[in-house]
Amino acid sequence: xxxSHLIIAGFALLSVSSLANIGLSRxxxxxxxxxxxxxxxxxxxxxxxxxxxxxxxxxxKPATLVYNDTRxxxxxxxxxxxxxxxxxxxxxxxxxxxxxxxRYRIVGVSTVKxxxxxxxxxxxxxxxxxxxxxxxxxxxxxxxxxxQTIIISPAGRVLHTWIGAYNGTLRDDIExxxxxxxxxxxxxxxxxxxxxxxx
Numbered sequence: 001x002x003x004s005h006l007i008i009a010g011f012a013l014l015s016v017s018s019l020a021n022i023g024l025s026r027x028x029x030x031x032x033x034x035x036x037x038x039x040x041x042x043x044x045x046x047x048x049x050x051x052x053x054x055x056x057x058x059x060x061k062p063a064t065l066v067y068n069d070t071r072x073x074x075x076x077x078x079x080x081x082x083x084x085x086x087x088x089x090x091x092x093x094x095x096x097x098x099x100x101x102x103r104y105r106i107v108g109v110s111t112v113k114x115x116x117x118x119x120x121x122x123x124x125x126x127x128x129x130x131x132x133x134x135x136x137x138x139x140x141x142x143x144x145x146x147x148q149t150i151i152i153s154p155a156g157r158v159l160h161t162w163i164g165a166y167n168g169t170l171r172d173d174i175e176x177x178x179x180x181x182x183x184x185x186x187x188x189x190x191x192x193x194x195x196x197x198x199x
Contacts, residue, residue, distance in 0.1 A: 078148035081119035
């Protein structure tokens with residue numbers, strides 16, 4: 001192969017690579033837009049009115065959370081015992097919980113019941129936790145990904161709602177509201193992945 005052939009082949013390879021990168025960049029931008037759309041569409045809107053939250057307590061007994069039985073706004077922290085982002089967000093939420101003392105009533109909402117009692121004991125969660133949320137409440141509150149934080153007024157109106165761990169603009173919003181400095185996300189090792197079973 002002559003030098004000119006190598007230059008042409010290199011140029012062709014560079015062109016193909018550039019086109020592939022442009023295509024991938026467009027897909028990433030499209031996915032980011034879709035994610036943002038879903039976050040906005042599938043969460044409670046500010047000032048929306050919500051009904052009492054119906055579920056079960058850790059003891060398995062029916063429990064209903066009403067908002068007008070306290071003068072404080074209620075902060076719902078939606079989590080799952082197996083959620084890696086909840087674990088990474090733990091120090092941030094601890095800082096928020098400490099700053100919230102006397103200003104907010106904190107209630108946990110677990111999207112998963114399995115292992116919940118052990119998790120609550122291990123993590124020393126001192127606030128009430130609801131689980132087994134009714135289908136109607138799940139529909140009204142649009143619980144989805146974890147962690148999620150929702151602040152509701154005593155009149156049952158949504159004051160703030162954040163989906164995800166406290167990072168980026170979410171972190172800025174929460175620091176401003178709570179007048180604190182968050183420690184940041186914990187850098188945790190990923191849990192080992194079990195090898196696939198052969199059939």
